[in-house]
Amino acid sequence: MDLKEFKIKLDELISSSDRVFISPHIRADYDALAASIAMSLIVKKLDKEAYIVMGDDIDKMEQGMKTIYNEAKEISSFIFQNKVEQMLTDNSLLIAVDMNKTYLTVCSTFLDRFKNIAIIDHHDSDQDTIVTDYQYIMPKLSSASEILTEMLLLSNVKITSRIADYLLAGIFLDTNKFTKNASTKTMETIYKLTKKGGEIARVTDFFTEDYLVDRKIQNLVSKTRFITYTVAVAIDNTDTLYTREELAKVADYLLKYQNIDATFALGLTNEDIISISARSKGNIDVSDVMREMGGGGNEFSAASQIKDSTLEDTNDKLTRKLVPSCYKFHK
Ligand SMILES: [Mn+2]
Incomplete structure (x- = not known):
């Protein structure tokens, strides 16, 4: 299925659900987080509220991830996994992003309570892959962020420079600084994101924030x-x-x-x-x-x-x- 066809099916599914939850994989990384934020914007564009489900390990995230998480709280709704069950309705949708295995979602213990599940991912599927008709799994693509960039463009969602930074960070991580699994198509996506104002220099800042914050802390200690x-x-x-x-x-x-x-x-x-x-x-x-x-x-x-x-x-x-x-x- 090509992305356009999948997108049409997913839009219908989102519109016909009463609550939409987005699940990055456990111990979310830049790619999972950026793709989840992008997905929430697509859901919002369809006039539905989306909840990005986080594990309880926010404190353990590296500094750059925390920066993105804290900034994104202004535009996306985040909830913790222990809140999901009480918010579930008979007609809730789960969109699994950057993973496709049952055991990799923070919602794994109550997956059967979602009426529908959709998967958007770039990892290989196997016998543990969540069973659903709604899946876009493309192991040849670099990252979930690459897929979500295309989906944002298809949805006519405004990509701000900051959203472009997040998605570039996702691609940067999964391609080992644009050196592995970066196809011509990946490069095109990077180009589109930089055209939207994303900047590689700011992206590398995410990855060095731990160091910069440590230095600031040591400076105050001194x-x-x-x-x-x-x-x-x-x-x-x-x-x-x-x-x-x-x-x-x-x-x-x-x-x-x-x-x-x-x-x-x-x-x-x-x-x-x-x-x-x-x-x-x-x-x-x-x-x-x-x-x-x-x-x-x-x-x-x-x-x-x-x-x-x-x-x-x-x-x-x-x-x-x-x-x-x-x-x-x-x-
Ligand atoms: Mn990924």
């Missing part, structure tokens, strides 16, 4: 001051923006030192918001300290966000709370 023998405060006085997660990683990292009881990482998370991430081994209740700074948490892990202040003032305030007597001495 700015640590020990305000007492047991309390470490890492603060970046520049206008570098951090995510709360990055600050948490710094606080976590510093806690590994034996003499340290509590750690605090301060930085801007927004132009006008200072965030503090605090960690403790239990001797110092960091939730107390963070509550006084307008935040909260528990004794081991707490945080706060401060508006209308400067990093310097926030640091002073924090230091005063942590060591009132020493502070007087230093002043």
Whole structure:
């Protein structure tokens, strides 16, 4: 079956279903994620809501994947696998993307509860392949992202530069940087995606984000001051923006030192918001300290966000709370 014919059948199936779920394979990679996001846009174009089903391993995803996931939450609906069963209707459709085996879907334990299942994939099929009449399995194609690019074009879905980046990342991964299984057709797809504003330089950034984030974290770690023998405060006085997660990683990292009881990482998370991430081994209740700074948490892990202040003032305030007597001495 050619893609156009498959697309017509799939469109009908989507339109006649009341809920559409999209399943990338377990431990989704760039190709599975990009193809799932693209598929959700096609479903949306048909005025149906699509839910991309994720496993519970988001935290373990590499940084570039997390970036795509976090950005895509603005345009696609993601749900976790444990929510699917309660959302299922008698007429639900599952679209399996970048895989075709029963055991590779996060929905494997309740596959029989979907009224229909469709498969879009580029891996070989075998005896474990999900049985369905609706399948587009093309082992000769480089990636699910290559297939989905063509489907987006057939559907007249607007491909933004960012969507093009995601799909290029999928192809980049599955072709080992465009060097393996990249046919003339693959190259044509890459060309079309770059015409839509996708940029290979940004794609390679996804794959090096882990390194870049590590470097940022180590840079903040290097700015640590020990305000007492047991309390470490890492603060970046520049206008570098951090995510709360990055600050948490710094606080976590510093806690590994034996003499340290509590750690605090301060930085801007927004132009006008200072965030503090605090960690403790239990001797110092960091939730107390963070509550006084307008935040909260528990004794081991707490945080706060401060508006209308400067990093310097926030640091002073924090230091005063942590060591009132020493502070007087230093002043
Ligand atoms: Mn793939």
